[in-house]
Amino acid sequence: xxxxxxxxxxxxxxxxxxxxxxxxxxxxxxxxxxxxxxxxxxxxxxxxxxxxxxxxxxxxxxxxxxxxxxxxxxxxxxxxxxxxxxxxxxxxxxxxxxxxxxxxxxxxxxxxxxxxxxxxxxxxxxxxxxxxxxxxxxxxxxxxxxxxxxxxxxxxxxxxxxxxxxxxxxxxxxxxxxxxxxxxxxxxxxxxxxxxxxxxxxxxxxxxxxxxxxxxxxxxxxxxxxxxxxxxxxxxxxxxxxxxxxxxxxxxxxxxxxxxxxxxxxxxxxxxxxxxxxxxxxxxxxxxxxxxxxxxxxxxxxxxxxxxxxxxxxxxxxxxxxxxxxxxxxxxxxxxxxxxxxxxxxxxxxxxxxxxxxxxxxxxxxxxxxxxxxxxxxxxxxxxxxxxxxxxxxxxxxxxxxxxxxxxxx
Amino acid sequence: xxxxxxxxxxxxxxxxxxxxxxxxxxxxxxxxxxxxxxxxxxxxxxxxxxxxxxxxxxxxxxxxxxxxxxxxxxxxxxxxxxxxxxxxxxxxxxxxxxxxxxxxxxxxxxxxxxxxxxxxxxxxxxxxxxxxxxxxxxxxxxxxxxxx
Numbered sequence: 001x002x003x004x005x006x007x008x009x010x011x012x013x014x015x016x017x018x019x020x021x022x023x024x025x026x027x028x029x030x031x032x033x034x035x036x037x038x039x040x041x042x043x044x045x046x047x048x049x050x051x052x053x054x055x056x057x058x059x060x061x062x063x064x065x066x067x068x069x070x071x072x073x074x075x076x077x078x079x080x081x082x083x084x085x086x087x088x089x090x091x092x093x094x095x096x097x098x099x100x101x102x103x104x105x106x107x108x109x110x111x112x113x114x115x116x117x118x119x120x121x122x123x124x125x126x127x128x129x130x131x132x133x134x135x136x137x138x139x140x141x142x143x144x145x146x147x148x149x150x151x152x153x154x155x156x157x158x159x160x161x162x163x164x165x166x167x168x169x170x171x172x173x174x175x176x177x178x179x180x181x182x183x184x185x186x187x188x189x190x191x192x193x194x195x196x197x198x199x200x201x202x203x204x205x206x207x208x209x210x211x212x213x214x215x216x217x218x219x220x221x222x223x224x225x226x227x228x229x230x231x232x233x234x235x236x237x238x239x240x241x242x243x244x245x246x247x248x249x250x251x252x253x254x255x256x257x258x259x260x261x262x263x264x265x266x267x268x269x270x271x272x273x274x275x276x277x278x279x280x281x282x283x284x285x286x287x288x289x290x291x292x293x294x295x296x297x298x299x300x301x302x303x304x305x306x307x308x309x310x311x312x313x314x315x316x317x318x319x320x321x322x323x324x325x326x327x328x329x330x331x332x333x334x335x336x337x338x339x340x341x342x343x344x345x346x347x348x349x350x351x352x353x354x355x356x357x358x359x360x361x362x363x364x365x366x367x368x369x370x371x372x373x374x375x376x377x378x379x380x381x382x383x384x385x386x387x388x389x390x391x392x393x394x395x396x397x398x399x400x401x402x403x404x405x406x407x408x409x410x
Numbered sequence: 411x412x413x414x415x416x417x418x419x420x421x422x423x424x425x426x427x428x429x430x431x432x433x434x435x436x437x438x439x440x441x442x443x444x445x446x447x448x449x450x451x452x453x454x455x456x457x458x459x460x461x462x463x464x465x466x467x468x469x470x471x472x473x474x475x476x477x478x479x480x481x482x483x484x485x486x487x488x489x490x491x492x493x494x495x496x497x498x499x500x501x502x503x504x505x506x507x508x509x510x511x512x513x514x515x516x517x518x519x520x521x522x523x524x525x526x527x528x529x530x531x532x533x534x535x536x537x538x539x540x541x542x543x544x545x546x547x548x549x550x551x552x553x554x555x556x557x558x
Binding site: 011015041043044047052053057058059060061062289290293294297316317318319320323325327329364365366367368369371372375376392393394395396399402403405406407408409410 | 414418420421422423462463464467469471474476477480483484486487488503504506507508509510511512513514515516517518520521522526558
């Protein structure tokens with residue numbers, strides 16, 4: 001009987017458990033969970049504060065998930081050391097676990113830049129975990145002014161989540177635009193205008209130089225007074241276990257298309273892993289939940305002796321604020337087809353007869369048809385792209401495709 | 411869980427009249443109303459099956475209930491899952507409408523619904539019809555519910 005150990009208890013760990021069980025119903029699975037919670041969806045913490053979900057509904061898998069999959073979870077335990085030669089993980093509590101196959105799914109940690117006076121700020125929060133959200137909630141009140149450092153996905157979802165629960169929200173970011181990791185200038189401006197319409201104020205291209213009590217002094221000289229501070233500047237992959245054990249790491253733990261690391265019998269998946277972005281060929285940390293699950297599943301299958309590859313990983317995001325949705329995927333390279341719509345914009349990027357990426361704001365209906373073109377590397381001259389680029393539909397794929405996909409099992 | 415031997419909705423596009431009846435029957439079946447007029451009159455319907463056209467050809471597109479559904483793998487809230495019959499279903503109580511499933515469905519078969527969550531074909535297994543209403547009402551057998 002094989003002995004599987006998974007470090008971490010998020011989407012990648014769930015993927016690994018389900019992947020292992022799809023091949024091996026017997027082996028022993030042990031999950032090391034730093035957080036004292038049943039697996040929940042981290043991106044839902046903003047919806048929790050908004051009152052659109054609750055702790056029970058935000059569980060990523062049903063309550064009997066571990067039991068059904070016969071996985072033992074060690075809650076509140078952290079892995080301290082990995083010894084790949086002895087095939088052993090030592091926990092901070094001193095306990096040691098042997099493994100035949102290991103999946104490192106340690107996720108990432110919020111990165112807080114050093115700012116003069118930051119340590120003295122009392123109501124200071126990160127926004128990554130359920131515990132973070134609950135701590136932030138305790139500091140919120142209808143009269144509170146909140147300063148959020150970081151206009152990325154985490155900072156803005158946080159802003160949306162607490163909008164109705166505080167008096168004022170200011171978001172600052174060193175980047176000159178919102179969502180700078182996924183949007184270019186025009187598209188970011190569109191989202192920013194929408195967010196400003198919701199009542200969120202922005203200080204972009206500006207950063208906090210120092211804190212003096214409840215006042216942030218910006219680089220521009222502006223002063224922002226606040227009651228609650230949220231730092232959402234970015235995250236760093238938790239690579240130290242593998243790095244200290246001699247495994248190859250870049251910005252994340254390097255993993256191949258089987259999700260295997262450079263260490264024997266050690267796999268990595270989720271926000272801690274660095275894998276190839278099929279649209280650019282570059283190795284990247286793509287910290288998105290679908291890829292965490294898919295990578296974890298791939299790792300699990302291979303850990304159990306099956307054969308699964310992840311060859312078509314790409315960055316993609318679906319993010320909405322109060323009814324305005326924004327979807328992005330892949331790389332923004334090559335020729336750009338642009339179409340302005342009533343509430344938004346569509347940009348499709350094509351290169352070498354392939355769709356490489358897109359940004360769609362507003363009318364996102366059936367956008368997955370575009371994503372599938374990227375993932376499947378569909379040659380654009382094999383279909384009627386002139387029609388498809390205006391409206392995502394199956395007609396432009398032609399009769400043979402429809403016969404296969406609509407007339408048979410897929 | 412049945413995946414390989416489940417009944418699915420399949421399309422015979424050469425027989426499709428383009429009448430869009432499947433769309434109306436779908437919207438009615440999932441409306442929760444017992445009267446079709448009451449359910450659909452003066453309403454913009456949001457069916458889970460959509461008739462497309464390609465020149466003279468029409469065909470209806472609905473969830474393929476894929477063997478390896480990328481929507482379930484991508485769902486960030488755990489709202490999408492496969493039930494015992496093999497059907498891919500959405501727990502609207504868990505869904506928060508992030509639309510990640512819309513971003514990944516290769517067939518464009520998951521849509522945002524009025525309530526800020528998503529909706530999709532569940533083969534009418536969870537409404538009162540019990541079998542796909544689109545197929546039941548198709549006048550020309552252009553869509554069928556069978557094992558292939």
